Amino acid sequence: xxxxxxxxxxxxxxxxxxxxxxxxxxxxxxxxxxxxxxxxxxxxxxxxxxxxxxxxxxxxxxxxxxxxxxxxxxxxxxxxxxxxxxxxxxxxxxxxxxxxxxxxxxxxxxxxxxxxxxxxxxxxxxxxxxxxxxxxxxxxxxxxxxxxxxxxxxxxxxxxxxxxxxxxxxxxxxxxxxxxxxxxxxxxxxxxxxxxxxxxxxxxxxxxxxxxxxxxxxx
Numbered sequence: 156x157x158x159x160x161x162x163x164x165x166x167x168x169x170x171x172x173x174x175x176x177x178x179x180x181x182x183x184x185x186x187x188x189x190x191x192x193x194x195x196x197x198x199x200x201x202x203x204x205x206x207x208x209x210x211x212x213x214x215x216x217x218x219x220x221x222x223x224x225x226x227x228x229x230x231x232x233x234x235x236x237x238x239x240x241x242x243x244x245x246x247x248x249x250x251x252x253x254x255x256x257x258x259x260x261x262x263x264x265x266x267x268x269x270x271x272x273x274x275x276x277x278x279x280x281x282x283x284x285x286x287x288x289x290x291x292x293x294x295x296x297x298x299x300x301x302x303x304x305x306x307x308x309x310x311x312x313x314x315x316x317x318x319x320x321x322x323x324x325x326x327x328x329x330x331x332x333x334x335x336x337x338x339x340x341x342x343x344x345x346x347x348x349x350x351x352x353x354x355x356x357x358x359x360x361x362x363x364x365x366x367x368x369x370x371x372x373x374x
Contacts (some may be wrong), residue, residue: 174277196252211258241265
């Protein structure tokens with residue numbers, strides 16, 4: 156494992172190299188490769204593992220027994236997932252984690268923290284960082300709720316693209332989703348969404364090619 160690369164994740168914020176090495180040793184860390192579209196964690200299971208995306212990206216999905224899919228979030232390189240479930244023993248997962256591209260995931264067994272009687276400096280930092288990440292995830296879910304509260308496809312698309320523009324500090328940016336994933340994320344039917352994107356481009360609101368977008372200023 157490349158410690159310098161691993162230290163880039165927010166889970167290890169403000170930790171020394173020695174502390175990160177201690178975490179990896181004490182919490183039985185290991186890494187595993189996944190192919191694109193391969194499931195990493197599945198709804199209905201429980202987990203004690205936190206996943207860190209060392210390479211690639213994953214999506215957090217809600218899939219029901221009727222075949223309906225909702226994409227809740229996208230986790231890119233150095234991002235983490237399943238931290239909430241890992242710290243609640245035997246909690247049933249309600250979501251699937253799927254590799255969005257060929258990916259390498261580092262797993263850390265968080266149950267090691269729950270069984271420790273004495274808190275070391277790296278444990279305190281790890282818990283603080285986990286709390287910070289969890290709060291950030293809550294904001295992400297709130298943003299999605301804000302988008303899908305809009306009635307029409309155009310309103311949902313404009314809400315999402317405006318948020319991306321604010322986050323990127325630019326009217327030109329790439330989004331992390333392909334067309335189907337964007338439709339799933341916004342709770343839209345793909346064909347209707349694609350038609351609406353075409354209409355928005357003809358109306359001079361946006362320009363796009365694949366996942367690259369430019370928001371046009373309306374005179």
